[in-house]
Amino acid sequence: xxxxxxxxxxxxxxxxxxxxxxxxxxxxxxxxxxxxxxxxxxxxxxxxxxxxxxxxxxxxxxxxxxxxxxxxxxxxxxxxxxxxxxxxxxxxxxxxxxxxxxxxxxxxxxxxxxxxxxxxxxxxxxxxxx
Amino acid sequence: xxxxxxxxxxxxxxxxxxxxxxxxxxxxxxxxxxxxxxxxxxxxxxxxxxxxxxxxxxxxxxxxxxxxxxxxxxxxxxxxxxxxxxxxxxxxxxxxxxxxxxxxxxxxxxxxxxxxxxxxxxxxxxxxxx
DNA sequence: GTAGAGGTTCCAGTGCGCTGGAAGGTCAAG
DNA sequence: CTTGACCTTCCAGCGCACTGGAACCTCTAC
Numbered sequence: 001x002x003x004x005x006x007x008x009x010x011x012x013x014x015x016x017x018x019x020x021x022x023x024x025x026x027x028x029x030x031x032x033x034x035x036x037x038x039x040x041x042x043x044x045x046x047x048x049x050x051x052x053x054x055x056x057x058x059x060x061x062x063x064x065x066x067x068x069x070x071x072x073x074x075x076x077x078x079x080x081x082x083x084x085x086x087x088x089x090x091x092x093x094x095x096x097x098x099x100x101x102x103x104x105x106x107x108x109x110x111x112x113x114x115x116x117x118x119x120x121x122x123x124x125x126x127x128x129x130x
Numbered sequence: 131x132x133x134x135x136x137x138x139x140x141x142x143x144x145x146x147x148x149x150x151x152x153x154x155x156x157x158x159x160x161x162x163x164x165x166x167x168x169x170x171x172x173x174x175x176x177x178x179x180x181x182x183x184x185x186x187x188x189x190x191x192x193x194x195x196x197x198x199x200x201x202x203x204x205x206x207x208x209x210x211x212x213x214x215x216x217x218x219x220x221x222x223x224x225x226x227x228x229x230x231x232x233x234x235x236x237x238x239x240x241x242x243x244x245x246x247x248x249x250x251x252x253x254x255x256x257x258x259x260x
Numbered sequence: 261g262t263a264g265a266g267g268t269t270c271c272a273g274t275g276c277g278c279t280g281g282a283a284g285g286t287c288a289a290g
Numbered sequence: 291c292t293t294g295a296c297c298t299t300c301c302a303g304c305g306c307a308c309t310g311g312a313a314c315c316t317c318t319a320c
Contacts, residue, residue, distance in 0.1 A: 001296095010297085015278060030286055032297055038249075045251040052234060052255055053227060056277070063251060071246035076254050077238035084231045091224050094217055097183060101214040104182060108207035116201035119168075121175040121193060124206050125182055131266095140267080145308060160316055162267055186307070 002035040006043040013043070020060050021046060023067075053083045132165040136173040143173070150190050151176060153197075183213040 002013060016022045022042060025035045042063070049059045058079055065072040108124045120126060132143060146152045152172060155165045172193070179189045188209055195202040238254045250256060 009279080011279060012277085014298095019277090030297080032286080041250060045255065048255045049252075050277095052231060054255075055275095066251045071243040072252055073238070073241050073243040073246050073254065076252050077235070077241075080231060080234050080238050080254070084228065084235055087224055087228050087231060091221065091228065094221050094224065098214065098217050098221065101182060101210060101217060104210050105207070105214055108203065108210050111203050111207075113201040113203040116203050120171060121196045122179075122202055122206050124203065124210070125175065125178045125184075139309080141309060142307085144268095149307090160267080162316080180307095185305095 002033075002039055002043070005040055006047070008043065008047075016043075016046065016056075019056060021056060021063060052080065053087065054079055132163075132169055132173070135170055136177070138173065138177075146173075146176065146186075149186055151186060151193060182210065183217065184209055 006013075013022065017024055022039065025033045025039065028034050045063075046056075046059055049062065050056075054062070062072045062076055062079070065075055104124055111124055116123060136143075143152065147154055152169065155163045155169065158164050175193075176186075176189055179192065180186075184192070192202045192206055192209070195205055234254055241254055246253060
């Protein structure tokens with residue numbers, strides 16, 4: 001029910017509970033989980049934080065601060081800046097990879113298989129030192 | 131020995147053998163692996179192919195073609211183009227993430243923790259719908 | 261002879277975020 | 291009363307590329 005409402009699977013909700021992201025909810029007399037309304041907001045926060053690139057462990061940390069009655073702003077700000085730095089580094093790496101792959105692709109399309117009979121496995125993939 | 135020469139760990143070399151990337155080498159009388167010289171070139175190829183972003187499974191495929199006596203050029207060309215496409219898509223995704231994070235960072239640095247007392251966990255991370 | 265640095269085998273764990281399945285209980289609808 | 295959809299628990303596995311450790315063996319140098 002909560003899961004459907006939040007657009008994630010019931011399995012995932014239980015996993016979040018197990019992982020300490022969601023508090024264990026009260027149960028109905030039959031043992032079914034009976035979520036308070038706030039749970040949906042919490043799932044929404046988890047989704048937003050994931051979109052921002054935070055790991056579940058980091059999200060758990062932010063939630064713990066909040067549950068502790070403090071404002072997690074400072075912590076969140078740090079996490080965001082860290083992620084921004086990581087993403088920019090990753091972008092730089094990928095950009096390099098792209099350049100290398102473009103060069104390889106160029107080489108690949110101008111390679112005659114008949115020339116590929118040397119000792120090496122594949123001349124296309126060989127890097128600068130290969 | 132081979133491992134040190136190629137700059138990877140002995141564990142990894144054994145893992146490659148287990149994974150079908152390296153043929154099982156002959157053994158000395160004591161049971162030690164005794165690699166032919168070609169093995170180093172093969173490890174070099176694996177490294178190059180990994181740098182190009184190929185998975186070990188894909189590399190195994192390329193090596194199998196080569197070991198089968200054929201030129202893997204066509205196959206390699208396809209793989210490279212696929213990876214190039216994947217990387218460009220990933221770059222686009224990361225670029226979007228970067229934009230979102232920059233916006234969040236901006237919001238974060240101009241947020242007063244005293245304002246963070248609402249019902250939500252954290253207003254900084256809230257997306258368009260939050 | 262003995263220490264230490266390597267090798268060998270096998271099994272299990274890492275990180276991350278779920279996802280699948282089995283075996284059973286519960287509920288609303290027909 | 292039965293069907294079918296949901297819920298519950300627990301345990302296992304995914305993908306990827308290693309990595310760690312135990313228990314043992316072998317070689318080299320002193």
